Amino acid sequence: MHRSAPRLTRILACAAVVPALLVTAACSSDDSDASGSKGAGTPSSAAAAGSASPSPSAKPSPSVAPAKFAKLPDACKTLGEKTVDELVPEAKKKGGTPGRSTDLGARAACSWNGLDDKGVKGSDYRWIDVSLLRFESEQAIGSAEQRAQRKYTDKVAETQTLEGAKKVAAAPAEGVGNEATTITYDLTKTDADFRYAVVVARTENVVVTVSYNGTGYAGAKAPSSEDMVEGAVKAAKEAVAAVAKANS
Structure with missing residues (x-):
């Protein structure tokens, strides 16, 4: 045990x-x-x-914004009769002379000119033209507004490099469309000194260009740059308003 x-x-x-x-x-x-x-x-x-x-x-490409303005107004109706009488006294054609265009929905223009004979005091010559360019949106190129912006920039630069132009100056034009520039210069032609004021403006997808010029003959004085700028800006505002009205 x-x-x-x-x-x-x-x-x-x-x-x-x-x-x-x-x-x-x-x-x-x-x-x-x-x-x-x-x-x-x-x-x-x-x-x-x-x-x-x-x-x-592949990621889908972002779509471009559509064009805001789908059409252009009649270029010869962008300026009122009173404005034409004021800026171009004794205009040959009160209704204006339309420019040639193969597509009036994208490109249109109109001009007025006249000679105001003041007898022994000489004669005042005036010319004004309105040009309208409308852009559409394209995927490969950009939106209509972007294309108009590029054209606006190019047109402002182009106007300042006109051959033979003297005393060229540029300044913003307030209250005209989305953006606008006034270019002034002198140009000698037909043995006379012409004074120019050109307003290039952009309103959404449309570029508006107004060129106003004049001179004096037989002893009449050439118009002042201030008067030409005032007239060109007034016409540009009316043209911009006409674009908006045509699309309202």
Whole structure:
């Protein structure tokens, strides 16, 4: 009996060690299985994600804004009769002379000229013309307004580089369309000194250009730059208003 006690103690001790080893082995087995399942699952998850992701495609181009003004007014009706009488006394044609155009919806022009004979005091000659250019939106080129802005900038620069022009000056024309510039210069032709005032204006997608010039014959004085600018700005405001009215 005394010999069996130590033996029983050893058996119980061994029995206590075995569950501990089994728990350790079980924990080790869970860890390895979990990491293994993660390792095995990662490629399949990536593959699934890869197969689920859509193939890259080209982004659609943003559409350009539509043109605000869809048509142009009759260029010869952009100026009122009183304005024509004031700026071009004794105009040959009160209704104006239309310019040639193959597309009046995109390009139109009209001019007036007259010689006011004052007898021994000489004669005053005046000329005014109104030009209208309308632009449409085009995906490859830009919106109608952007195209008009570019044309406006080019026209202002072009007017200031006219061959033979002297005393060229440019200044903003306030209150005319979205933006406007007045260019003044002198030009000698037909043995007379002509004084010019040109207003280039943009109203949305339309570029309006008004050129007003005059001179004096047989002793009459040439008009002042101030008078020419005042007349050109007045005409430009009427032309801009006519564009808006035609599209209202």
